[in-house]
Amino acid sequence: MQSLPLSDCPQEISSLVTFYWEQFVQNCRDNNTVCNDLDRLPDSFWADLVTVWGGSSYVAQQCCHHPDWLLALAHEYDTHNQSVTDPVMPALALTLADIDREDLVMEAVRQFRHRTMVGIIWRDLTNKATLIETTAALTQLAEECIDASYQWYYQYFSAQWGTPAWQQGGKEGKPQHMVILGMGKLGAGELNLSSDIDLIFAYPQAGQTEGKQKAISNQEFFVRLGQKLISALDANTKDGFAFRVDMRLRPYGQSGALVLNFDAMEQYYQDQGRDWERFAMIKARVVGGDKKAGGDLLARLKPFVFRRYVDFSAVNALREMKQMISREVVRKGRQHNIKLGPGGIREVEFIVQAFQLIHGGRDPALQQKSVFKLLNVLAGQGYLPLAATQELESAYHFLRKLEHALQAWADQQTQDLPKDKTQQCRLAWSLGFADWSLLAQTLEEHRKKVSYHFSQMVAEPTEEHASNAVLSCWQSLWQGQLSENEATQQLIAHQFQQPETILQRLQQLASDKSVRMMQRKGRQRLDAFMPILLAAAIHQSDPSNTLLRVLPLVERVLRRTAYILLLIENPVALQQLLKLCAASPWIADTIARYPMLLDEFLDVGSLYSPPDKETLADELRQQLARVPEDDIELQMETLRYFRMAHVLRVAASEVAGTLPLMKVSDYLTWIAEAVLEHVLYIALHYVQSRYGHPGGIEGDQVEFIVIAYGKLAGIELSYGSDLDLVFVYNAPHNQSSSGPKEIDNSLYFMRLGQRMIHILTAQTPSGQLYDVDMRLRPSGASGLLVSTINAYAEYQADKAWTWEHQALVRARVVAGSPQLTVQFSEVRAQVLSQARDQEKLKAEVISMRNKMRDNLATKETNGGRSDAAWLAETKFNLKHDYGGIVDIEFMVQYMVLAWSHQYSDLLTYTDNIRILEELEKAGLLAPESANLLREAYKAYRSAAHRLVLQNQSGVVTGDSFHEYRQGVVALWQQLLGDTPSPVAHESGAD
Incomplete structure (x- = not known):
């Protein structure tokens, strides 16, 4: 029989393997088992046998009892790979x-x-x-x-x-x-x-x-x-x-x-x-x-x-579970258990599971089950730093290999490290370590890293909040333990400018039926949070308004106190919430309506650093890739959260002063473009799954485009902007779709457009994506929802009004077929570059502008008047009044329509700022005039953005921007020869 390669083994291993080999040989003889084939196996097989039998008495015993199993393993031995297959x-x-x-x-x-x-x-x-x-x-x-x-x-x-059967109406099931x-x-x-x-x-x-x-x-x-x-x-x-x-x-x-x-x-x-x-x-x-x-x-x-909202109750539950396990470990003296002890397998699994429970309801990638795969998700999705996940993955791999080595000995469920020197030697050798001390050192390094990351996850948050003494002071006020006078004085002492109002609101909250009906755990969270909130509010410049803006959020989440726990567990998130609510009631209202946005406050870095256009699109692509294509509800929720979260980031950056106006509009536009691209994809998948591919079109490309007008086309979206859209397709009229349910092409694309509008506008628990305005399509509200490119071109050439050509100046494709996009650009250029009668064009532009002023401008505005008394009495509608935004837009549109037949570069861009630059380059507008219009336009829009964030309409005092207004009105008179006259009646702001 074969002699075993035992010279490199420790004595303990050599003796053990020799003992089992002798048993094996004897059993073969006793059972007349033929083992001649073993002699022909390569040396690597015998080295492997020593490794396995030295590490697993269970395998050695099974082979001794069943020699044919070892013979079968030997037969499987692949001499090329030198391994058991x-x-x-x-x-x-x-x-x-x-x-x-x-x-x-x-x-x-x-x-x-x-x-x-x-x-x-x-x-x-x-x-x-x-x-x-x-x-x-x-x-x-x-x-x-x-x-x-x-x-x-x-x-x-x-x-x-x-x-056993399904029971179905008394019949056999x-x-x-x-x-x-x-x-x-x-x-x-x-x-x-x-x-x-x-x-x-x-x-x-x-x-x-x-x-x-x-x-x-x-x-x-x-x-x-x-x-x-x-x-x-x-x-x-x-x-x-x-x-x-x-x-x-x-x-x-x-x-x-x-x-x-x-x-x-x-x-x-x-x-x-x-x-x-x-x-x-x-x-x-x-x-x-x-x-x-x-x-x-x-x-x-x-x-x-998996809860639909961010659920930090998982951290508290994890903390309690770990404490219970730790007590058991100490009680039973199992500190050296690599599963339950400090820095063990269970702590790695707890970290992963905590992120799953906190975020898994909204991130399907966290709903899988493998720890190894989930660690990659935590790193890839930014839940944990890459270095942390690498340390956890390395430790988990080592601990699991060690666990296997322990359990391979005797096929026993154990995770306790051996105390016996011989067993320690055997374990170290089995895992490739020279001795036990090196194994123990490596194990300790891994456990320390796991313990550190686990402690970061379950750390008690109270130390980061106000001191216990301060919290106790506010606890007394919240619990109603102070007299009204004492409570009022305490609020005054901490700079609350509206102490009576604040006290009344707190009393209303405490006595609200929803609070009185709360379950014990929820009430405990609320009682813990309110002193923390009051203590944190005093660090804002206006504690009263800050608190009054945050209380609606508290009232909204009384039935889902996991959000309250999130703010307790994350003091930095609470600080950022108060900071932004203090700066903007619009942000406060948005978060109160959609508390799920609190998740965005967990990463301050990303909160004030919105991603660029490519990263935005890629992020949404990755999020939707994790959603099943047939789960339309989850796709819609994913789109809505994506949009809300990134708009919040933009607003936070604008409030913090880290994002200038032009970038704000850029980001808001990019968000909308990324959403529209995927809305089209989702709608197309839905239609194709029912009706197949449109007829008469070669290849997989569906010739359909989404044309944006207005602010979206001009890269000038604001926070509450709707989307002006037009849908155009290109397919033969006399063809039908290829699916099991055939419909003609016109109906096919009609269904596609309807599906897009449904996805964009449907009210879900997360609100709607966008308001959509389709009235700029050919023939307006009475026209077809979707037009062919030929019908669109014919309408623009023969039937469109001048104001529709003005709108076309700010029109571009934001989603859909590249080939059809080129065709649209050609149609747009042909229509806009027609030579026009300038006097007639002026008259039509002036006429449309006067109609808008009659309906939308503020009473008694007059661009030429400047005395202080008059200015103090009137107001200025930034968009519709004389010298405002629309005047600038109409002048730009007029100049493009008047001169693009000579200067084709005027058609390159759809945003007013770059069109003004092209007008200046062409010599059609003096540099000082172009600069005036650009600066006035940016100033008006910046003011409008600030007003939105303060929940105010786009109307300012009459003495605001007076120099800009005078300059814009003067240029209007110079270009169009139209002298402003007082407006006949008053209407509200747009």
Whole structure:
């Protein structure tokens, strides 16, 4: 027989492997097993055998008891790769199909498991399989044993008691199966070498069995089946066990029913589900039984696990769970347990799960189950710094490999480090360390890093808030323990300018029915938060207004106090919230309407640094890529949150003074463009899934474009701007779509346009994306929703009014077919560059402007009047009054229409600032005049932005911007020869 290569092994390993080899040889002789083939194997096989047997007594013993298993491994040995090949796992179900006795089922399951485990451990200890490959193979093994055993017992019991059925109106229903949920590492697909398997059993619907004279309830059937299934996997027989089964994660734990129907499961988690059960359910996955019904069950339970809002209650729950585990570790003296001890496996998993529960409701990428994959998501999505995730991933990999090495010894579920010197030597050698001290040092370094990151996650936030003495002072006021006079004096002493109003609002909040009806946990959070809020508000320049702007948010989230917990847990987020609410009531109102935006305050860096155009588009693309294409509701919510979050970032940057006016409009425009691009994609996918591809068009490109007019086209969007859009397509009239439900091309594109408008304007829990105005399409509100490019060109050439050509000056394609975009640009250039009768053009421009003034301008405005008394009495509508924004826009449009037939560069841009630059370059406008119009335009728009952020209309005092107004009016008279006259009546601002 072969001599083993033991010269490089420690004595402990050499002795152990020699002992098992002698047993193996003796067993071969006793059983007349032919082992001649082993002599022909390469040296690398014998080196691997020493490694495996030195690291796993379990594998060595299995090979000694079953020499044919080692011979089979040797036969699998790939001399090219010099490794045991990946397992081709036989189907246990095929073996069980020929068995009719329970004892033989249990024997077959155990033998299948042991045989497969030998190969898995061999590959793991010789590093021929990665950790992820090993855990995946172990998971596959467990699922095969679970489902094959379940299927056998289902048939076995159905033959005795009938088949459990769906009850459908008294008629015979279709058979129903049990759903077996794998929890923990089994659910995550990352099972370890000797792991318990955590299971939960459920079945779809109450009822009774059919097909036998004596029926039993479905509940009884599945309880009996579940009991037998547990025994088939867990019971210790002469062949050992297959998998230790833990059912304690089921509803009500050990005291609960072994199996519940779906309705009872859903009701339990809705009414009684606890925080730790949310952590457990993150990894729930169907591992046996009815996979389709299991998917339906998990969909019903998903709202319990993943909240639609940012949920910082997970951190507090995590803190409590860790404290409980730590107490148990100390009590049982298990500080050296690499799973439960400090810096262990559980802490890495807790960090990942906390982010899943906090953000997973809004980020589908966090709803997967693998820790390794999720660590990459945390880094890629910016939840954790890359360096932190790399340290956690490295530590987790090391800890899991160490866990496998511990469990490979004897196929035991252990994570305790050995105290015995021989075992320590064996463990170090198995993992490739020269001695125990080096292994212990490496382990300690990893555990310290994990402990640090975990402590950052669960750190108590109170130290970052005001001192306990200050909080106690405000706690007394909030709890009503002060007299009204004492409370008022305290507010005055802390610079609250409206103490009576503040006190009244706090009393109203405290006595509100919603507060009185709050559950205990929610009320505790509110009582903890209000002193923190009051203490933080005093650091603002106007504490009263700041607090009054934040209180509507508090009232809005009384039923979802996870938002309150977010602000308690994140003092910096609270500071930024108060800072922005103090600066802008518009921001305060927006956050009160959509509290989910509080998530944006968790990263101050991104809050004041909106991304550039390419990054914006890529970010939205990535977010939507994680949403199933058929989940239109989640797609719409994703779009809405994206838009709101980035508009908030722009507003925060503008308020902070880090973003100038032109950049503000740029960003708001880029946001809208990114949204429209994906709205078109989503709408097109929806239409194509029903009607196929439009007829008569070669290739996959759908010839459809979204044309923007007005502020969007001019890259001048403000916070409340609507979108002026026109839809155009190019396809043959006499063709129909290719789908199972054919419709003609005109209807096809009509449906596409309607779908886009629905996605943009539909009211959801997150509001609507944008208001959309389609009145600039050919023939206005009476025209078709979608036009062909030929019909559009014909209308613009023959039927459009001058004011429609003015609008066309500020029109550009923002989404859709590149080829059709080129055609539109050609149509636009042809229409705008026509030679026009300038006197007639002036008259039509003046006429339209006067109509707008009559309806929208402020009473008695007059650009030529400048005496102080008059200015003090009147107001200036920034947009519609003489010398305002519209006057500048009309002059620019007039000049483009008048001269673009000679100066084609005037058609290059659609925004007023760059058109003015082109007019100056062409010599059509004096530099001082062009500069006046540019500066006035920017000043007006900047003021309008500030007014929006203060929730004020676009009207200022009459003495504002007087020099700009006079200059604009003078240029209007110079260009158009039109002298302003007082407006006949007053109307509000636009």
